[in-house]
Amino acid sequence: MILCVPGPRALLPGAPSTEAPRGMRAGNVAPTSCLQSSPPPWDPTKDLRVIASNFCYLENSGWYWGAVTAAQAHAALQEASEGAFLVRDSSHPLYMLTLSVRTARGPTSIRIQYSGAQFLLDSSSPARPSLSSFPNVPSLVQHYMGPEGKKKEGKVEEEAPSKPSQQTILETSVLLKLKRAVYKPQGLPSLQHLTRLVINRHSECSDQLPLPRPLLRYIQDYPFKV
Incomplete structure (x- = not known):
């Protein structure tokens, strides 16, 4: 004969247990750790908008040379005066652009x-x-052409190895002075664009100028001085 003895009743659903773990006094139960909030999800559309508008500005600038090598860029700058510059595609896989x-x-x-x-x-x-x-890059270039950029943060490094030593950093540091853009021979800016630059250099609020709306839109499409 098998004798059946009823066991202890199960706890009600959702009822917290007051029993302390073995070897720990009651009342000293460690609290559960707080759940950490996850970082906001990455929004690729924002990067796409920023990069697309940046390259649109660069295409209109005239000083974006596209996919030229460092040797070709340096040859174009060899006979130029100090401070002449251009922007090109970077040959490094982790970077888009190079100054x-x-x-x-x-x-x-x-x-x-x-x-x-x-x-x-x-x-x-x-x-x-x-x-x-x-x-965007035109804003960066415009900053380093102004007196504020030269005075506060003009020291930067030339292209160097991925993990340069302190001695290499000192040897490759240069004082950045941007003065004049070098236009791509095949993409010289139009007279309209040069006029737009003059207007931007002499007006802080170009949207308030007494000009026809199409002209105002054209000026606002490239709101830079370089």
């Missing part, structure tokens, strides 16, 4: 970093956290 500029030591190139929908000059120096970032 090539004629310095006192000759032509050199500085990679342009893109991160968080912002553009900034690539740098390995301790001053990197203080470098300004911009929503």
Whole structure:
């Protein structure tokens, strides 16, 4: 004969257990860890809009040379005066664009970093956290053409190995002075674009100028001075 003895009743659903784990006094039960909020999801459409508008600006600028090599860019700047510059596609797989500029030591190139929908000059120096970032490359170039950029953050590094030593950083540091854009021979800007630049250089509120609406839209399509 098998004797059936009823066991203890199960706890009601949802009822918290007051029993402490084995070896721990009651009342000292460790609280459960708080759930950490997950970071916001990455929105690729924002990057697409920023990159597309940036290249639209560059195509209109006249000083974007596209897919030319560093040697070709440096040859174009070799006989130019100090401060002459152009922007080209970067040959590095992790970068989109590179700024090539004629310095006192000759032509050199500085990679342009893109991160968080912002553009900034690539740098390995301790001053990197203080470098300004911009929503597009024309704004970056315009900043370094002004007195504020030259005074506060003009020291950057030329293109260097991925992990440069401190000595390499010192040797490749250059004082960035952007003065004059070098236009691509096959893409010289139109007279309308040059007029637009003059208007932007002499007006802080071009949208309030007494001009026909189509002309105002044309000026606002490229709101830069370079």
